[in-house]
Amino acid sequence: MRNHPVVIKVGGALLDNPSATAILFQHINALSATRPVVLVHGGGPVVESLMAKLSLTSSKLNGLRITPDEHMPYVCGALAGTANKMLCAAAIAHKLTPVGLSLLDGNLVTCAGKAIEYGAVGSPAPGDSTLLKTLLVQDYLPIISSIGSDATGRLLNINADEAATVVAQLLQAELLLLSDVDGVMDATGQVLATLDHSHIEALVSSHTITDGMAVKTSAALQAATTLQRPVIIGSWQANLSSLLAHSGGTRVMPVAPTQEPPL
Numbered sequence: 384m385r386n387h388p389v390v391i392k393v394g395g396a397l398l399d400n401p402s403a404t405a406i407l408f409q410h411i412n413a414l415s416a417t418r419p420v421v422l423v424h425g426g427g428p429v430v431e432s433l434m435a436k437l438s439l440t441s442s443k444l445n446g447l448r449i450t451p452d453e454h455m456p457y458v459c460g461a462l463a464g465t466a467n468k469m470l471c472a473a474a475i476a477h478k479l480t481p482v483g484l485s486l487l488d489g490n491l492v493t494c495a496g497k498a499i500e501y502g503a504v505g506s507p508a509p510g511d512s513t514l515l516k517t518l519l520v521q522d523y524l525p526i527i528s529s530i531g532s533d534a535t536g537r538l539l540n541i542n543a544d545e546a547a548t549v550v551a552q553l554l555q556a557e558l559l560l561l562s563d564v565d566g567v568m569d570a571t572g573q574v575l576a577t578l579d580h581s582h583i584e585a586l587v588s589s590h591t592i593t594d595g596m597a598v599k600t601s602a603a604l605q606a607a608t609t610l611q612r613p614v615i616i617g618s619w620q621a622n623l624s625s626l627l628a629h630s631g632g633t634r635v636m637p638v639a640p641t642q643e644p645p646l
């Protein structure tokens with residue numbers, strides 16, 4: 384495989400922002416000339432807009448969507464269907480050749496249900512990288528939604544940041560978690576250049592890091608520690624090469640292997 388792969392995760396709010404989508408795919412187009420790229424995506428706003436049209440309500444617990452099994456057809460349709468195909472179509476419009484996938488395709492990622500109060504929500508673990516490596520060797524751009532399944536065949540809704548960390552582990556890749564903010568902010572709104580385990584704990588305890596960012600920083604710390612390299616949290620409007628060169632965004636630093644695991 385050419386050079387070291389990069390896994391890029393984008394949040395679902397990107398899909399409401401055509402100019403940001405265009406900027407992102409221009410950057411991916413440039414980056415993929417030199418390095419294999421995999422895109423993992425969320426789609427929280429797409430799920431919420433479909434649920435509202437169906438007069439269904441959903442709530443979150445610790446940043447994760449409580450997902451009754453009877454909601455899974457709609458969540459799956461929104462994430463693996465609408466969100467995935469919108470991104471694939473945008474990639475084609477930017478001269479890339481996407482292949483739309485979910486976590487379960489080719490047994491890429493295995494999943495197991497989290498605590499029962501979350502419903503059909505799972506935790507991901509690395510599975511079989513063969514399909515991804517095959518696609519990357521052929522210069523395809525895999526675009527992966529965060530729908531998985533467990534060993535019994537139950538469909539599961541996976542937080543997309545957690546999904547991306549596992550895809551990065553599968554490929555031993557660099558990981559960029561891109562969102563609608565420039566990075567992780569401190570209590571004064573300044574973007575923090577670096578964050579380590581104890582700093583994350585303090586900012587979560589003081590409610591400076593909340594909601595989806597709490598899930599994201601926890602997933603980033605876990606991935607950084609497993610991969611033993613920093614994970615970058617930044618804006619989807621940023622220049623990806625600059626982010627990879629450590630200019631802008633927040634670098635979440637790994638816990639050293641000799642220390643106790645953080646989670």
Ligand SMILES: Nc1ncnc2c1ncn2[C@@H]1O[C@H](COP(=O)(O)OP(=O)(O)O)[C@@H](O)[C@H]1O
Binds near residue numbers: 562592596
């Ligand atoms: N300390 C923080 N720094 C930056 N953003 C934060 C922080 N705490 C909470 N947030 C919120 O987290 C959001 C990003 O997380 P999330 O909505 O899950 O993004 P995505 O859908 O892109 O994964 C930001 O839009 C912001 O509202």
Ligand SMILES: CC(=O)N[C@@H](CCC(=O)OP(=O)(O)O)C(=O)O
Binds near residue numbers: 394396424427529595
């Ligand atoms: C369990 C859980 O919370 N699943 C998420 C999956 C999508 C996601 O993570 O989307 P963003 O990246 O846009 O937040 C959800 O249903 O919203």
